Amino acid sequence: MDLLNAFIAVLNYVIVPATAYGAQLALGALGVTLIYGILRFSNFAHGDTMAFGTALTILVTWAFQALGISFGPLPTALLALPFGILGTALFVLGTDRVVYRYYRTIRAAPIYITMVSVGVMFVMTGLTRFIIGVGEIKFDDGARFLITAREFKTLTGLAEPLAIRSTQAITLVAAGLVVWALFWFLAKTRTGKSMRAYADNEDLALLSGIDPNRVVMVTWIIAAALATIAGTLYGLDKSFKAFNYFQMLLPIFAAAIVGGLGNPLGAIAGGFVIAYSEVAVTYAWKKVAMYLIPGWEPESLLQLLSTEYKFAVSFAILIIVLLFKPTGLFKGKSV
Amino acid sequence: MSTHQPKAAKGGKWRAPAMFGALAVLFILEGTVSNTMFSGHWDNALGILRVGLISAILALGVNIQWGYAGLFNTGVVGFLALGGLAPVLVAMPPTEGAFAAGGWGILFAFAVAIVTLIIAVTLYNRIRGKLRGWVVAAVLVLGFVAYRTLFDPAVEAIQAINPAATGYLGGLGLPTLLSWPLGMALAAGAGWIVGKTALGLRSDYLAIATLGIGEIIVAILRNEEWLARGVLNVNGIPRPWPVPYETDLQQDPGFVARVADFGFDPMVGSTLLVKLLYIGLFVGVLAVLMWAAQLALNSPWGRMMRAIRDNEVAASAMGKNVTGRHLQIFILGCTVLGLAGAMMISLDGQMTPSSYNPLRYTFLIWVMVIVGGSGNNWGAVLGGLLIWFVWIKAGEWGPLLMGIVATGLSEGSVKDHLLDAAPQMRLVIMGAILLLVLRFSPRGLLPEK
Numbered sequence: 001m002d003l004l005n006a007f008i009a010v011l012n013y014v015i016v017p018a019t020a021y022g023a024q025l026a027l028g029a030l031g032v033t034l035i036y037g038i039l040r041f042s043n044f045a046h047g048d049t050m051a052f053g054t055a056l057t058i059l060v061t062w063a064f065q066a067l068g069i070s071f072g073p074l075p076t077a078l079l080a081l082p083f084g085i086l087g088t089a090l091f092v093l094g095t096d097r098v099v100y101r102y103y104r105t106i107r108a109a110p111i112y113i114t115m116v117s118v119g120v121m122f123v124m125t126g127l128t129r130f131i132i133g134v135g136e137i138k139f140d141d142g143a144r145f146l147i148t149a150r151e152f153k154t155l156t157g158l159a160e161p162l163a164i165r166s167t168q169a170i171t172l173v174a175a176g177l178v179v180w181a182l183f184w185f186l187a188k189t190r191t192g193k194s195m196r197a198y199a200d201n202e203d204l205a206l207l208s209g210i211d212p213n214r215v216v217m218v219t220w221i222i223a224a225a226l227a228t229i230a231g232t233l234y235g236l237d238k239s240f241k242a243f244n245y246f247q248m249l250l251p252i253f254a255a256a257i258v259g260g261l262g263n264p265l266g267a268i269a270g271g272f273v274i275a276y277s278e279v280a281v282t283y284a285w286k287k288v289a290m291y292l293i294p295g296w297e298p299e300s301l302l303q304l305l306s307t308e309y310k311f312a313v314s315f316a317i318l319i320i321v322l323l324f325k326p327t328g329l330f331k332g333k334s335v
Numbered sequence: 336m337s338t339h340q341p342k343a344a345k346g347g348k349w350r351a352p353a354m355f356g357a358l359a360v361l362f363i364l365e366g367t368v369s370n371t372m373f374s375g376h377w378d379n380a381l382g383i384l385r386v387g388l389i390s391a392i393l394a395l396g397v398n399i400q401w402g403y404a405g406l407f408n409t410g411v412v413g414f415l416a417l418g419g420l421a422p423v424l425v426a427m428p429p430t431e432g433a434f435a436a437g438g439w440g441i442l443f444a445f446a447v448a449i450v451t452l453i454i455a456v457t458l459y460n461r462i463r464g465k466l467r468g469w470v471v472a473a474v475l476v477l478g479f480v481a482y483r484t485l486f487d488p489a490v491e492a493i494q495a496i497n498p499a500a501t502g503y504l505g506g507l508g509l510p511t512l513l514s515w516p517l518g519m520a521l522a523a524g525a526g527w528i529v530g531k532t533a534l535g536l537r538s539d540y541l542a543i544a545t546l547g548i549g550e551i552i553v554a555i556l557r558n559e560e561w562l563a564r565g566v567l568n569v570n571g572i573p574r575p576w577p578v579p580y581e582t583d584l585q586q587d588p589g590f591v592a593r594v595a596d597f598g599f600d601p602m603v604g605s606t607l608l609v610k611l612l613y614i615g616l617f618v619g620v621l622a623v624l625m626w627a628a629q630l631a632l633n634s635p636w637g638r639m640m641r642a643i644r645d646n647e648v649a650a651s652a653m654g655k656n657v658t659g660r661h662l663q664i665f666i667l668g669c670t671v672l673g674l675a676g677a678m679m680i681s682l683d684g685q686m687t688p689s690s691y692n693p694l695r696y697t698f699l700i701w702v703m704v705i706v707g708g709s710g711n712n713w714g715a716v717l718g719g720l721l722i723w724f725v726w727i728k729a730g731e732w733g734p735l736l737m738g739i740v741a742t743g744l745s746e747g748s749v750k751d752h753l754l755d756a757a758p759q760m761r762l763v764i765m766g767a768i769l770l771l772v773l774r775f776s777p778r779g780l781l782p783e784k
Contacts, residue, residue: 042539044409099770111407111538115705116773118698122766125694129759246693250550253543300487304479308558315547319532322544326536 001158006291008160018279019272020168020237023175026271027230028248029255030182030264031223037199037262038219039100041113045121046227046252049092051245052124053228054235055132057084058139065141073143074170075236084232089224095120096220104216121246128242137240140167167237178229179268182222186264191218199262247311251278254314258321260328269329274314282307351713351781358721365724371735372728378603381610383727384720388617389679391719393696394703395624395712396671401701402710402783403632404664405644407542410529410549412696414669416688417525417552418518418676423563423686425514426573427506433493437561438504440489444482451478493561503564511575515620515677522673523666525552530665535658541665549693556688569686578612581605613682620678621716624671628712640664641710694762699726702769708779717781722765729761736760 028050035043043049060080064070071079099120103113145151146169149161186192191214198205198215206212231245238244255274259266284301305312321328362380369375393411400406408414455474462470494502525548533544557565574580584590584605594604631637643650643657651657680686699722707718737757744750772779 042542044542099774102774109538111405111542112773114407114539114542115701116770118701119766119769119773122694122698122702122769123763124766126759126762126764126766129762130756133756134759247550250543250547253546257540257543300483306558308554309551311547311550311554315544315551318544318547322532322536322540326540 002291002294005158005160006288008158008162009288009291012160012162014276014279014283016162016164016168018275020171021234021279022272022275023171024230024234024237024271025248025251025255025275026268027175027178027226027233028252029259029267029271030179031226031230032252032256033259033262033264033267034219034226035223036256037264038195038215039104039113041110041117042253042261043223044114044117044249045095045124046223047246047249048121048124048128048242049088049224049227050231050234050248051128051240051242052091053084053088053224054231054240054245055128055242056087057081057228057232058132058137058235058240060084061139071142073166075140075142075167077139077141077232077236078170078174081229081232085225085228088228089221091124092220092224093217095123096216101216125242125246132240132242134242137235139240140236142166165237167233171233171237174229174233178226182226182264185222191215195219250311251275251314254318258317258328260330263328263330266328266330273329274317277317278310278313281305281313282310351717354717354780358717358724361721361724365728372732378606378610381607381614383724385610385613385617385682386679387720387723388614388621389675389682390700390703390723391716392617392621392624392675392678393672393700394707394715394719395621395628396668396675397700397704398707398709398712398715399628399671400665400668401704402712402715403637403640403644404661405538406534406661406665406668407538408545408665408668409542409693409697410545410547410552411672411700412691412693413545413549413552414522414525414672415676415679415696416556416691417521418673418678419680419686420556420563421514421518421521421673421677422506422511422572422680423569424506425509425517426511426681427569427571428508430493430496430501430503430505433496433501433504436496437489437492440485440492441504441561444485444489447478447485448482451475451482454478490559490561501564502567503561503569511573511681514681515575515674518673518677519670520673522676523670526666526669527662530662534661534665546693549697553688553691556686556691563686563688566689568688570684572680572684572686574684575616575681578609578616581609584608617678620674624674625712625716632712699765702765704779705769706772706779708781708783710783711779711781714779714781714783718779721780722768725768726761726765729764730758733757733760733764 028046031049032043032046035041035046057077057080060083061075061077064076064080069079070076099116100113103116108116143166146164146166147162149163152158152162186196194205194210195215195218197208198210198212202212205215231240234245234248251274255270256267257270258273259268259270281304284303286298286300286302289298289302290296362384365373365375365383366377366380367373367375374380393415396414397408397411400408451474455471455478458474459467459471493504496502529541529544529548533541556563559565560567563569581602585601590605591601594601594608597604599607632640639650639655640660642653643655643660647657700719703718703722704715705718706722707716708714734754734757737753737760741750741753744753
């Protein structure tokens, strides 16, 4: 029984939240890695693209709520998501037209384009804060729990509760669908194949008649969609705050690099590696230890690092990967 | 950096003096003219100049890294914050009994951590085969457990000492000026750790690694209460020599008589004098830094740096150790950032870790360097002063402008929202300035020669 309780405690406090967080990071890292693979720069504006998309989604959600439109047990934000994606995609395509395209045509150094993305980041973060403010916003509605702690306890008779929030379940389902659609698109469709060809070898792809403008456009649309979905899911699961999305940049980049920059499969793996490590390192293992070793009551909380240092975990993993395997777990680009 | 190099800047050798002259006019207008754009108070103008000088030093540090060597440091805020820790450690009075209670324990814990790391690295290099991973991991785990058993009680003991007022180790009670070299050393140490791991890899890895170290240093300052009271802030850090306190001046009859001769109120006179002394101090530091930086830039070493920046492959073919030089210059730049951090906290007189915002202290500095002219030290100083002025004034102009825009609107939530959100517009303005300069004048206001 104690073993089962320990397992449920780990499930409830580590595995379930980390899986949802990992899926959100994976979606974010996929966007970063796609832009890196095809447009060949590290996009520092990605965190704020997520924030921008989420802000638009929240605005549409509020409009729907005001009109009395709801999505039954699911959050209204899911209905608003397509509009958020549309707005973000249009904005991002606009930045490409006005800003990035010039640097592509002059073939500027990647680090220079990264610098340019800092300018875009400033504009996007300013606009997001202008539109929706700097405060914390909760916008989840609909059913809150798939299974509540109390239900689980009465159902199983265990001492430890297991609560699964509906946002966590939605995150997993949505992330699964998105990833499936993305990989299908990249593997099977003509445009997807041309994107992969362009990422592998730009010159050869151009020689074989692939339209670079089309590839770039589709990449930005996909990246905007991924960013908006990741941001909205994260916001539903936790809450929306512009600055937190900026701070997500580090774990997202860490996930993309750990997996191997430019490698979509790696980005997903990296997202989960970062998320599980972050949650496991900042979780207080005292309760689990007491279940596993009867009669032992540790004095400390058995918490490796306090939760404020969760960024240190992404950073440490990033450094370890840079030291020992700079191309990442899955082979990324080594340009 | 880009392959696109525009023609040489217009104006020749008079360009820099003209730009600095225009900048001076801006500050003079701020000090004298009172209208919707300028405040007309010398107090404001000098206050902006004072922090602008620190911004100029920050921009100089970033320019050493980016302009000399093309290194993209996105953790400026971290090195700045680390430098800011130095005045707390040096100038604050020591907390009675804190060192005896837990100071030695913490030092001992750190020693254990360092020894563990050394053992782990040595074992990693000595052992071959499958066993290596397990042995190193075991050493690290054991070391960590030992470290935490020593560290946690020591921290608790320190934080238990009068938590409302101190609850931290305190400083050494030495003059504040002595903390500036320490700030430089702290930032240099952090720079060495980051540079050692992230340099020599792809260029944007450094950008991402520094982003991480920046976040972590600020997180440490926010959470380690034994060190600098975390979010409880350390107040009352003594001013650096030779800056006096306004209240002391106002009570000094000699001073009051002297300012009366110039026709000043003692209140106004003392605040102006304090600001001017700070400005004099900062100008002195900036002048020394500029002298050293210009000397370095024009030396054979500086030529080598530019050669490496412009063509790494050619430079390494000529036998230059590119990664080694990059590490050197990265540490050098971080040292300057640490100095600026220590100066800023000496100026503020308090350590407030929650005010270290990366947008303000990392990316705004980047705007300064790019606008001023990357690779040109005078450009960095110009950019630092100018952008800081614009940043401060844009915070005031934004709401004014929005008020004008919103006059046509009827009273209501939309208008309120516009007025509330207006200060955020300066982020957009800064982004637009950065993008415009990068696109149309990538060499900045004062281009590199």
